[in-house]
Each structure stands twice: as structure tokens, then as C-alpha cells.
Amino acid sequence: MSGQSVGAVHSQRAHFDQPLQLRSGGVLPAYDLVYETYGTLNAAKSNAILICHALSGHHHVAGHYADAPENIGWWDNIIGPGRPLDTDRYFIVGVNNLGGCHGSTGPSTLNPATGKPWGADFPIVAVIDWVHAQARLADLLGIDSWAAIMGGSLGGMQALRWSITYPERVRNSIVIAAAPKLSAQNIAFNDVARQAILTDPEFHGGNYYEHNTRPTRGLRLARMLGHITYLSDDQMGEKFGRELRNGSFAFDFDVEFEVESYLRYQGDKFAGYFDANTYLLMTKALDYFDPSREDDGDLVKTMARSKANFLIASFTTDWRFTPARSKEIVAALLANGRNVSYAEIDLNFGHDSFLMEDAHYHGVIDAYLRNIKL
Amino acid sequence: MSHTLNRPDFDVIAGWIEPGHKVLDLGCGDGSLLKHLIDSRGVLGWGVEIEDANILAAIKNGINVIQGNLERGLDEFADQAFDHVVLSRTLQTVRHTEGILREMLRVGREAVVSFPNFAYWKNLRSVLDGRMPVSEDLPYQWYDSPNVRFFTLLDFEALCRQMGLVIRERSVLDEQGNPVDNADERELNFLGSLAVYRLTRNR
Numbered sequence: 001m002s003g004q005s006v007g008a009v010h011s012q013r014a015h016f017d018q019p020l021q022l023r024s025g026g027v028l029p030a031y032d033l034v035y036e037t038y039g040t041l042n043a044a045k046s047n048a049i050l051i052c053h054a055l056s057g058h059h060h061v062a063g064h065y066a067d068a069p070e071n072i073g074w075w076d077n078i079i080g081p082g083r084p085l086d087t088d089r090y091f092i093v094g095v096n097n098l099g100g101c102h103g104s105t106g107p108s109t110l111n112p113a114t115g116k117p118w119g120a121d122f123p124i125v126a127v128i129d130w131v132h133a134q135a136r137l138a139d140l141l142g143i144d145s146w147a148a149i150m151g152g153s154l155g156g157m158q159a160l161r162w163s164i165t166y167p168e169r170v171r172n173s174i175v176i177a178a179a180p181k182l183s184a185q186n187i188a189f190n191d192v193a194r195q196a197i198l199t200d201p202e203f204h205g206g207n208y209y210e211h212n213t214r215p216t217r218g219l220r221l222a223r224m225l226g227h228i229t230y231l232s233d234d235q236m237g238e239k240f241g242r243e244l245r246n247g248s249f250a251f252d253f254d255v256e257f258e259v260e261s262y263l264r265y266q267g268d269k270f271a272g273y274f275d276a277n278t279y280l281l282m283t284k285a286l287d288y289f290d291p292s293r294e295d296d297g298d299l300v301k302t303m304a305r306s307k308a309n310f311l312i313a314s315f316t317t318d319w320r321f322t323p324a325r326s327k328e329i330v331a332a333l334l335a336n337g338r339n340v341s342y343a344e345i346d347l348n349f350g351h352d353s354f355l356m357e358d359a360h361y362h363g364v365i366d367a368y369l370r371n372i373k374l
Numbered sequence: 375m376s377h378t379l380n381r382p383d384f385d386v387i388a389g390w391i392e393p394g395h396k397v398l399d400l401g402c403g404d405g406s407l408l409k410h411l412i413d414s415r416g417v418l419g420w421g422v423e424i425e426d427a428n429i430l431a432a433i434k435n436g437i438n439v440i441q442g443n444l445e446r447g448l449d450e451f452a453d454q455a456f457d458h459v460v461l462s463r464t465l466q467t468v469r470h471t472e473g474i475l476r477e478m479l480r481v482g483r484e485a486v487v488s489f490p491n492f493a494y495w496k497n498l499r500s501v502l503d504g505r506m507p508v509s510e511d512l513p514y515q516w517y518d519s520p521n522v523r524f525f526t527l528l529d530f531e532a533l534c535r536q537m538g539l540v541i542r543e544r545s546v547l548d549e550q551g552n553p554v555d556n557a558d559e560r561e562l563n564f565l566g567s568l569a570v571y572r573l574t575r576n577r
Contacts, residue, residue: 300452311433330440331450337396337418343429344441360426367433 002362003082006038009063009073011103014140020098020133023126023288030112033137034103035059035095038079039087041141047374048091048143050134051075052151052158055226055282056274058102061094062087077357084366089374090147098133099125099281107277108209118277120206125281127154127289131161135169147374150174150365152354153321154282157289160329163306164291172372173308174365177318177354179325180299180332181290186320189229190283193222197276206277219276220267227266232317232350299332309339311368313361315353316346341368382551383462383488384410386570390486390543391415395457398482400444400474401464403428405437412437420456422448445470448477456482463511463568465489466521472537479539479575488570493526493563496549510549511567527563534573543572 013034020028036059041048051061053074062079064072073094079085085092096104099122107122114121138146149159149170156178163173179186197203200218204211228236240259255261295301310333314326323344333340343364347353353361384407391397393416399408402421411417420438423429432439440450445468459482461474466489468474478485490511491497497507506516514521525533527546534541546554546566556562 327450331452334420334440334450335452335455337455339438340420340440341429341433341438342440342442343426343433346426360430363430364433367430371433371436 003086004080005072005076006063006080006087008066009036009038009060010065011036011059013103014137016133016136018136020129020136022123022129024124026123028098028105028123031098031105031133032103032109033095033098033105033133035093035137036061036063036073037094037141038062038092039090041091041143042374044374045142045144046147047089048093048138048141048146049085050138050146050149050162051079051085051092051094052130052134052149052155053094053097054151054153054155055279055286056270057155058100059094059096059104060102062092075355077355078362078365084362084369085150086369090369093137093141093143095134095137097125097130099278099285101275101278106275107206107281108275117207117209119209120277122277122281124284127157127161127285128165128291130158130285131165134158134162135166138169145169145171147372148172148174148369150176151178152176153178153351154286154289157286161289161291163308163310164302167305167307170308172311172368173306174311174313174368175326175329176313177315177321177326177351178329179321180292180328182287183325187287189225189320190287193225194280194283196221196225197280200276203276206280208276214271215276216271219274219279220264220271222276222279223270223274224263224267227263229320230351232319232348234317235348235350238348299328300335303329303332303338304336306333306336306338309372310341311365312340312342313354313364314342314344315350316344317348318351318353320351381406381462382547383545383568383570386545386547387411387460387462387486387488388415390484390572391417391458393417396420396455397458397460398422398451398456399460399462400448400478401461401467402432402437402439404431405435405439407460407462408432408437409435444468444474447473448481451481453480454483458482458484458486460486462486462488463490466523466525469522471523471533475533475537475539475573479573483574484542485539485573486570487530487573488568489525489530491527491546491563491566491569492524493528494549494567495564496567498564509567527566527569528559530569530571534571538575539573540576541571542574545570 062073062076096102099106111118151159156175159173197218200215202213203215243258292299292302314323330342397417399421408419459478500507547568549567554565
């Protein structure tokens, strides 16, 4: 791996008392956001880059905690001295979104009005709500305009949304493995995942915290399904093929094929730490995302509001958000004469490719960032 | 005569493009032409490239570049979105010749096309000597050439007539990049190593 990790990091917490009007019509009277920063904000406050997380991500993007060296940030491979998001040049901010389960206000945190976890009472949040909340964090940090906002998948959608909602506050938008809105198939996958959680007897209408239980079976299934859609068929074939754990058929319903073992392990691991209500909220935020809705579905008109320069990237084997979906964004930007580059990166890891370390992929990000004005 | 980065067609193309124009360069490589046009003519530029290495190089050069395959058309570009659509030394590598020319004039007001002339006398002599030509403008061996279409100035002009495309300007260059002036079309076809055309759909 080129470059170095940022090393030991710590998370911070910000409290916001100004109520947040939500897309759903609801209001969050007050909330906390947990975040991390890497590198140093320059005197002109012009070198800040915001990293937006995807469905299961959070604010711990890079480095490790001094007391937990094994807990490495989810996008550590791209951030640090000598890496594309070079902490010697940029001030990088990662934030856990509202509704999350890693410290920011969400269904599993206490609702001050009741003294109990929010649970089912936590309002449905949309991508635009996250962007408004992130903007308040930017205010707090003294960042008028981000040098760049970058994200993959649902994180890329936030980077796109920022450029539309706060055109003056984002100079470069890096949108990776995303789409301007979900397809029917995307929504269908999300709904099966939600049904797995909602029909788990331990769900208790979302208020499982008070029953001292968690809908881990449902969450595990949701993750297993999601995981399949994040990988490519070829990659699964190469990794597992039809390998059997014990060499021969057992003719029962226990784990036999390696791929079953892998998926169950991933499902169990995820269900062990992630909150089911957060999973529901994140999938709904994905489903609702469609900035062009404000313009009767005309994405060209929507992107006319943006002023940023764009780097759009997709992956050849991503069938969850295919290259064609990224090209819809590219086309809308081109129709507006925006500065935009588009890279279609040949990587074998499906949708998850955006998290992988690859010389060409990281080279493209590095080259783009080196040309931005700080 | 000094030429930009040893690409004399760049100077010709730059001369045809007005400051502030929107330019799309198909097969833009590392973005050298666009960079030249941006620096010297103040144009707004975008490129299309298929090769990963060129995508990276163009982004390094600070050029807007869209990864895509010219053979599949220019779907992500709207009708008449550009003042000029440039295809510099690339037409001979494209299989769907008519398709790309039509697409260029769908997305652009004007098409600018440069290509090596296979009827250039040195090329003809080489073939007469029994070997496929290798020259300044045809720098490949037959077995590693990206070129799939072999045509001459006169061939190209016949196709333009057939497609109803209007040739607004033409510049013919010799192997050193100097303009060739000759009233006789057949002699021009014989003396020119590289041809640059400016095309529109209608007069």
C-alpha cells in the first residue's frame, strides 16, 4: 500500500440545538453528530474535504483508535500522508449521519422527550436532511465551502445532493458508484431487506430496545441479501465456486457450500453490531433519493443548479448501480456545460469495488484532487 | 515552422476555433489538443477516451474527460451541445465511419476531422515497393496498427458528398506539417500526408 495511514485518531461530538426541518415534514428539535477529522484546516479554510458514508458506514473513515488498534476506518486505504486524500494537504471530515448507530442521534439513542431510545419514533430521514445537518457541522468547523465532497454509493448521492442544495458551498463533487435515483430493482432489494427485519418477531414495532432484544435474524438476512448484491457474480465464482466445506453433499440444510458459510458469517457479524432501525432508515433514504423530483424528473434542470466541478466514477462489475446509472449523472452535467470527468473502472468486486485499493482507481482520484484549487 | 507538440494539425484546428467555444475532442488521448485549445484559444473543452491510461493522463492534465467507446455512439451528449466536435487522427481507427460522422454533427455544430492520407506519395511508393507504409503520420507497423479503415482525401470527400456533409474548409499538410497548396485535387491527394477538414451538415 502506498502512503501511510493517519495513525491514531479520535472521534468528536457536536450538539445542535437549532431544530432541523426534515424532508418527511417532521422536525428534529435537537441532535448530536459524531465526527472525525484528519489533517489540518489551513488558514483560509479552503482545504476541507467531506467524506460521506454509505448504508453501513460511519464517521470512522480512516486511522485507528489508540485503545483499539484493530478498529481501522472503513476507507483507510485512500486517506493519509501520501495517499490520494493526502492529510498533508487536506483537512478531511467524516461524519456519522442522523439515524445512524455509531453515536450520532438515531433510533438507538435516547429521545430526551421520553428518556427512552427513540426506536420507532425516530423520524424517517432523507439524503437532503443529512446534507443540511452536515452543513451545520461545516458552519461549526468554520468551513464556508468544501474543496471537495466525496462518497461512494449512498455517500455519492450525498455528494451529488450537496452540489444541488448548496451549490456555493462545494467546489468539487466526487460521486462514486452511485445513481441519480434507485431503479425498481434496487428498491425491490431494499424492501426484501426491510421485510426481513419488520417480520422478525423480535422487532416489536421498532421498540425492541425496551424488550431487551434485537431483531438479529431479520437484520442478518437483510445483510446477507445486501451482500450478494454488492459483489459480482464472477468474484463470487472465483472466491467460492461450488466449494463444499466438507467435500461431499450432506443432504441436509446445514452450511454446505463455502458461499453459504461466508454469507452467514457476514450476516452474523453485521447483526452483532448494527442497529436494525438504522438499516431500515438507510434503505428508505436510498429509495427516496431522487433530486430530479423537484424538477418533474428532469435531471438536466436539477443539475443546472450545481456549480461544482465533478468527478464521476463507476465500476464495470457493479450491477447494483451500473455504469449506465453514473452516465445519467454525467449526461445531465454535460447538458449544462459543467466541468465533469467520468471514469469507468474495471474492477472485479461489484458495487464494493469503491472500497478497494486499486492503482488506477486511486490514481484517478489522486490526479483529480491534485488539480483542484485550494 | 514550429508546431505545437509536433502535431501540426493542432495549429490548423486551433485556427478554426473561436475563444469561448465549446469543444468536444473524440479520442482525446492525454488531452494535449484540448489543453492547447484551452491555453491558446480559451475554449471550454471535454474529451472522450476509451483507454484507462489516457483517462488518467487527461485528468492529470486537468482536462474534462469522459470514458467511453466511440463505436457505441455519443449517447451521453445532447444534440448540438458543442460548437466543434473534433476527431483528430482517429477516424481511421473507428469501424462505424458513417455513424461517428453523423453523431459528431448531431452533438456539434461543426465537425473537425483530421486523418492520415493513404494516397500520400510516400505511402504509395512504399506499397509499390512491396511494404505497408510507415511514416510520421502512419507510425505503426501493419501488425500493431490501431487503424481499421484505409482511405484517401478523395475517398473521404466522396463519402462526405454521399452523406450530404458540407466541407467548409480543408487543410492539407505534408509530412513536415507544412501546408500543401495545389489547385489540382489529384496532386493534392498525392502530396498531402495529413488532411484536416471542417464539416457542417448544411451550408
